[in-house]
Amino acid sequence: MKQGRGPVDLRQVFDDFIRLETELWNSLDARLVKECGVTLGAFNALLVVSEMPNCRVNDLAVALSITVGGVSQAVDRIEARGLLARVPNPTNRRSSLLELTAAGREALDSASEVFDNELSIWFSASLGTGATTRFAKDLSTLRAAAARRRTERPQSGK
Numbered sequence: 001m002k003q004g005r006g007p008v009d010l011r012q013v014f015d016d017f018i019r020l021e022t023e024l025w026n027s028l029d030a031r032l033v034k035e036c037g038v039t040l041g042a043f044n045a046l047l048v049v050s051e052m053p054n055c056r057v058n059d060l061a062v063a064l065s066i067t068v069g070g071v072s073q074a075v076d077r078i079e080a081r082g083l084l085a086r087v088p089n090p091t092n093r094r095s096s097l098l099e100l101t102a103a104g105r106e107a108l109d110s111a112s113e114v115f116d117n118e119l120s121i122w123f124s125a126s127l128g129t130g131a132t133t134r135f136a137k138d139l140s141t142l143r144a145a146a147a148r149r150r151t152e153r154p155q156s157g158k
Helices: 010-036 040-051 057-064 068-080 102-152
Strands: 084-088 096-100
Touching: 010 040, 010 102, 040 057, 040 068, 040 084, 040 096, 040 102, 057 068, 057 096, 068 084, 096 102
Parallel strands: none
Antiparallel strands: 084 096
């Protein structure tokens, strides 16, 4: 018997989606660590910082959909490896901006090739271009709907 409502078993969709995300994360992470010495989490942070001018810890948290505290700890670890640097924010002395170091740029460049190759194996080679394009659009639609729900939801305690 199908669980959930409608013609699609949404519980199974959820289960498949979460398990795929876990399997994909683990595969990408293992390959990046083995071939580049960079975790997937660090790679994600480096990628966002490289693409976002004047990136602050808060901006990185929003981009990665994780807490500021979690990002701050991750930045500490990445900075300790010499891949990121905190620099003074010229417009706000209370915050810092994040910048890739030369080593961070090298790590990002080498990891990007591995990352793109692994994604191609998981998506394009498995689904083909048309299905991958549709999947990307559907995911974008779901994330936009989630963002709207977050902004429409009343804040607790108010």
